[in-house]
Amino acid sequence: MTLEDFVLGGQWVFLAYFVGINLGYLMQNVVAAIGIRKYLETANQFEAESAFSALDIPISIVVPAYNESASIITSVKALLQLEYPQYELVVVNDGSTDDTLQKLIDAFDMRQFPEAYRGRLQSAEVRNLYRSTKIRNLRVVDKVNGGSKADASNAGINACRYPLVCVVDADGVLQPDSLHRVVRPFLEDPTTVAVGGTVRIANGCTVRQGFLEKVGLPRNFLALVQVVEYLRAFLFGRMGWSPINGLLIISGAFGLFHKETLVEVGGYNPEAVGEDMELVLRLHRIMKEKKRPYRITFVPDPVCWTDAPENLRDLKGQRVRWQHGLGQALMLNKSLIGNREGGAVSWVAVPFYVLFELFGPIVEVAGYFFIILCASMGWLSWPEAGIFLGLAIGLGVLLSTSAIMLEELSFHMFPRTSQLVTLYAVAILENFGFRQLTAFWRLQGLIRWLRGGKHKWETITRSASVVD
Amino acid sequence: MDWLFRSEFDAITTIALWSIAAVVVTTVVLFVYTLGLRYVTVVSARRRRAFLGNWRDVFSAAALSTEAARRQELPRLRRVDRLDLLEEWSRARSVVDGSAADNLNILAVRAGIPELAAGLFEQRRVQSQIMAVQTFGYLRDASHYGAIAALVESPSTALSITAATSLVEIDPARGVALVVPMIAARRDWPRNRVSILLREAGTDIVSEPMYRTIRSANNKDKTYLLQFARLIESEVRDALVEELIRETNDAAVLTAALKLVSGYRGVPRIASLTQHKAWYVRMQAAKVLGRIGQQEHLAILESLLDDPEWWVRYRAAQSIASLPFLGPNELRRLQGRQTDPFAVDILQQSFAEVGLA
Known part of the structure; x- marks a missing residue:
């Protein structure tokens, strides 16, 4: 094969990838738009009564915390004010080296309690269990550091008493009515095993006493781009998969699970880098193996606000980790691919993720080198290259525009028109530099997965404007 | 830009070129549409604020006094405010009961709400029908009973449960007789709404x-x-x-x-269920025995303390701790005679929960 043959063949590969990924995203967009419209039609009907219901299912909230001394008290106080009739809070101190535990003990008058703890899920050793003498529904599990959020979450789940378990990030900012919103699929369909909700970027927002007071946009460009990214990822990326029961990710920042099913599948995998995605894939796999009817659902309501990295180092770390986690999670559950009875998960969602999300960076980065190669050899037709570059950018902007429109149609969280215009500007600008950079980082993540790298707890700097 | 208009592009590039045009047009349309939506939202919010400023006091006065409901002067209703009126009246009506509800119904008739609802009912949009059916329920307006009864069978969850609720509000006995046999088949009805409907009846x-x-x-x-x-x-x-x-x-x-x-009915049968093969039956039976608390059940509960299932042990221990005829000393003696470590652990936790640790 000559270099010319390689180039000629290569351009067909790139074209097929380009058409495939964009058709996939456009389809998701259409499905998501229909899904959101349908959801909103009934949302108000269900909302009004739920506050008065005694039938809402009790929920255990698990808050894994590692060195969260600065924010843990505010977070716990906010979580204790959620609007829900019956829930308990299980904070897991994962062997923090700061005074996270002592702060909890002092603030809530925690006392050691001889609880018959059941280690149904694997985790590092639990040292003590504490119960608050002030607040009936607050307990703390103090354990030896297990090196991962998954390990801490498992210990928390072991201590839970209610049928539904909600795992949240200690530094996440929840909407006060978030539990009401995510519990709805469990009330509507008893086969529901897991529900995720929309996570938004907290950078630029004002947070008071652990609750979001004012929605704003960050000044930092990297964070701003991530606002648009998250809109795309949640409003059509996840909403597009949910109606066909093909949702593969429920964000680790906020997810609600049926506890017994969670225990049955073995809880979080402490070895997984992307423990949230790995868990959802495993739920799909095991439910299918057991031939059990089940639903994994997504609600588009914003339920949680989280901090996004504002510097290149943190952002790179996050993207490398996400890609590493994606590869590992797909590999650990590879039997889902092509499973004859796997339905949309096996035949649509997982293949799409493998082709376009996992191996996408290889094609993207190879594409950049391919262009450079062709240009240097004088084989590049600049007009044609310009047309395809324009189309790629145009489609990217179109997808972002559509996500912003879905946001405006549904939740219009950004109150000022100037904020909308800023988001549009960012949707265009992100194509020049940011997109290429993330493709390189994702490729690094892919390589790290192939080489079998390890992962530990990671933290990023809090960037929301916190008013205590 | 001449190169863009040349005619010798191959088919794929030509498609790509046209796709760019389509993408640009679609993006611009979506952008303008989104800004339009924002404009409509802002204008509607302003209009709604003005509407509420005029009508909120009217609703409050009417809810508190039949005289006000019958006689107070109503603000002029613009055509564009009609849906707001229906929504706000429904909101006000949903939180009151008794004479306040009757008063708001009197006000509704004066404000033309039944006619508004009838107009919406004729529309095919599910959302409009939901609003209309809900209003008929609040008004206890039986004139559309047959049509609403047909909507209980609707595949739309929201519409069918709203229709069921309205039927019960209009005629509780007739509505319940129709709706209750359907509950098991309509698993899509949110359980909280079913329970509210039954409670209201x-x-x-x-x-x-x-x-x-x-x-x-x-x-x-x-x-x-x-x-x-x-x-x-x-x-x-x-x-x-x-x-x-x-x-x-x-x-x-x-x-x-x-x-x-x-109550105390069927206690021997309940006691025998502590041996049932399903652990969750044993657990519930243990819980019941703790609640009805008779001396002869202590031995049964004690035997469950080394059950293979944690929840059974836990409920049995909690039941023992709550038995009214066992004082702290008896409970400690009971704990002292346990040899199984599971039994000791679970008793320790349950006793600690009631302050006996």
């Missing part, structure tokens, strides 16, 4: 149809329906629960029925 009206429906249902439906049995009269419920516990060996039905036990 009243235990006296719900008891008999619910009893008959549960008695004639299959095991799966019985289990589902039993969660609503809390909303029936206690004598009917106790009889129903006793019959079910005596007659069935189905673990799911037994569990659901045991959760409803409140």
Whole structure:
């Protein structure tokens, strides 16, 4: 094969990838738009009564915390004010080296309690269990550091008493009515095993006493781009998969699970880098193996606000980790691919993720080198290259525009028109530099997965404007 | 730009070129549409604020006084405000009861709300029909009863449950007789809304149809329906629960029925269920024995302390700790004679929970 043959063949590969990924995203967009419209039609009907219901299912909230001394008290106080009739809070101190535990003990008058703890899920050793003498529904599990959020979450789940378990990030900012919103699929369909909700970027927002007071946009460009990214990822990326029961990710920042099913599948995998995605894939796999009817659902309501990295180092770390986690999670559950009875998960969602999300960076980065190669050899037709570059950018902007429109149609969280215009500007600008950079980082993540790298707890700097 | 208009591009590039045009046009349309949406939202919010400023006091006065509902002057209603009026009236009506509800219904007739709802009812949009059906329910307007009854069968969850609720509001006895037998088949109806509907109808009206429906249902439906049995009269419920516990060996039905036990009926049968093969039946039976608390059940509960299932041990220990005839000293003696480490652990936790640690 000559270099010319390689180039000629290569351009067909790139074209097929380009058409495939964009058709996939456009389809998701259409499905998501229909899904959101349908959801909103009934949302108000269900909302009004739920506050008065005694039938809402009790929920255990698990808050894994590692060195969260600065924010843990505010977070716990906010979580204790959620609007829900019956829930308990299980904070897991994962062997923090700061005074996270002592702060909890002092603030809530925690006392050691001889609880018959059941280690149904694997985790590092639990040292003590504490119960608050002030607040009936607050307990703390103090354990030896297990090196991962998954390990801490498992210990928390072991201590839970209610049928539904909600795992949240200690530094996440929840909407006060978030539990009401995510519990709805469990009330509507008893086969529901897991529900995720929309996570938004907290950078630029004002947070008071652990609750979001004012929605704003960050000044930092990297964070701003991530606002648009998250809109795309949640409003059509996840909403597009949910109606066909093909949702593969429920964000680790906020997810609600049926506890017994969670225990049955073995809880979080402490070895997984992307423990949230790995868990959802495993739920799909095991439910299918057991031939059990089940639903994994997504609600588009914003339920949680989280901090996004504002510097290149943190952002790179996050993207490398996400890609590493994606590869590992797909590999650990590879039997889902092509499973004859796997339905949309096996035949649509997982293949799409493998082709376009996992191996996408290889094609993207190879594409950049391919262009450079062709240009240097004088084989590049600049007009044609310009047309395809324009189309790629145009489609990217179109997808972002559509996500912003879905946001405006549904939740219009950004109150000022100037904020909308800023988001549009960012949707265009992100194509020049940011997109290429993330493709390189994702490729690094892919390589790290192939080489079998390890992962530990990671933290990023809090960037929301916190008013205590 | 001349190169862009040259004619010798191959087919794929030409398609790409046209795709760019389509993408740009679609993006611009979406952008303008989004800004338009924002404009409409801002204008609607402003209009709504003005509307509420005029009508909020009218609703409040009417809810508090029949005289005000009948005689107070109503603000001029613009055509664009009609849906807001219906929404706001429904919101106000949903939170009141008794004479305040009657007063708001009087006001509704004066403001032309029945006609507005009838107009919406004719529309095919599900959302409009939901609003109309809800309004007929609040107004207790029986003129559309037949049409609303047909909507209970609607595949739309929101529309069918709203129709069911309205039927019960319009004519509780007739509505409950129609709706209760449908509950098991309509699993898509949110359980909280079903429970509100039944509660609003009243235990006296719900008891008999619910009893008959549960008695004639299959095991799966019985289990589902039993969660609503809390909303029936206690004598009917106790009889129903006793019959079910005596007659069935189905673990799911037994569990659901045991959760409803409140009296002393059928205690020997309940005690025998502590040996049931399903752990969740054993657990519920242990819980009931703790609640009814008789001396002869202590040995049964003690035997459950080394049950292989944690929840059974936990409930048995909690039940022992709550037995009224056991004082702290007896409880400590009981703990002291346990040899199984599981039993010791679980008693320690349960005693600590009631402050005996």
